[in-house]
């Protein structure tokens with residue numbers, strides 16, 4: 001078993017002191033990222049509530065988590081982890097007793113602000129709020145609350161159970177105490193943390209997004225096929241996935257939300273120009289692995 005998965009299967013007891021003050025976590029959004037974050041939080045001994053809009057989405061998300069655990073863990077461990085996970089559709093009720101909120105809903109500023117504004121009224125005073133946004137400034141989300149000193153960013157990477165990195169982002173208002181707790185939580189989740197300022201794309205996406213967009217533009221210009229670009233980057237640059245495989249894996253809708261948001265904010269930056277090809281595929285509902293087709297048709 002690979003090193004990453006060995007770490008992931010280690011057994012954690014929820015009474016362990018490794019948690020600091022964060023024992024109860026609420027993950028809002030049970031999609032690709034929310035499911036992975038909830039899985040790792042529960043696997044590392046935290047009590048976790050996952051929130052989404054419907055019971056159907058939540059049941060599918062729980063099934064995804066169980067399937068992911070089956071790739072790396074045995075029956076007893078899986079039962080323990082699943083026992084620490086509960087699901088709810090009422091976000092305000094879910095945060096009543098929570099230490100940390102991790103938001104992983106759609107990449108849309110207004111939707112995120114509306115959510116945090118309602119959570120601010122429902123959550124206890126000590127609760128720390130975080131967003132897993134890929135591209136939206138954390139401070140623009142935090143203004144929806146009265147707890148900007150207890151607000152930060154936790155940017156996980158997909159697939160969350162495997163990717164070791166966690167970007168921990170502070171805004172000017174984030175208190176030292178909050179930031180230290182978020183770094184401690186990252187360690188408790190067995191992630192390697194890096195400290196980030198609230199700059200566009202933090203560290204990874206500031207470099208990754210222009211690279212992926214330029215790959216799409218190469219194909220638009222007719223310079224290479226997606227298959228050849230992917231082969232080139234895997235065999236020539238040692239990347240585990242080529243940029244088109246990765247776009248399908250991340251979700252074309254999420255990629256479009258990111259680039260459209262940055263283009264709106266920085267219209268003169270050529271690195272952040274939207275792509276007609278990406279727009280066309282999204283308008284056709286080709287969102288990547290989640291819909292069965294994006295740049296590639298996924299095998300059934």
Ligand SMILES: CCCCCCC[C@H](O)CC(=O)SCCNC(=O)CCNC(=O)[C@H](O)C(C)(C)COP(=O)([O-])OP(=O)([O-])OC[C@H]1O[C@@H](n2cnc3c(N)ncnc32)[C@H](O)[C@@H]1OP(=O)([O-])[O-]
Pocket residue numbers: 001002005068069071072133134156157158159161162163205208209212213240241246247250255258259
């Ligand atoms: C245009 C704008 C775009 C911007 C995008 C930004 C998005 C975002 O903000 C940032 C990101 O996340 S960026 C994205 C960042 N992400 C990247 O860049 C990802 C790049 N890709 C990769 O690193 C690899 O292709 C994978 C690790 C995904 C799969 O690895 P592989 O070798 O091709 O395939 P394998 O052999 O199947 O699996 C290998 C091992 O992993 C295990 N496993 C896998 N999934 C699992 C799961 N869900 N659960 C549990 N376990 C899972 C599996 O069991 C196996 O374990 P074993 O013990 O060895 O048998």
Ligand SMILES: NC(=O)c1ccc[n+]([C@@H]2O[C@H](COP(=O)([O-])OP(=O)(O)OC[C@H]3O[C@@H](n4cnc5c(N)ncnc54)[C@H](O)[C@@H]3O)[C@@H](O)[C@H]2O)c1
Pocket residue numbers: 028029030031032033034051052053057091103104105106107108111115132133134135155156157158249250251254
């Ligand atoms: N996809 C990636 O690789 C990746 C990586 C890192 C960060 N992110 C970020 O994580 C966030 C989620 O991305 P994803 O890929 O998991 O998206 P996704 O589309 O897979 O899941 C989003 C989920 O949020 C739910 N949702 C939407 N509005 C909601 C609300 N008001 N209340 C509760 N649930 C709501 C949806 O029903 C859906 O299940 C985005 O901000 C994205 O930028 C994505």
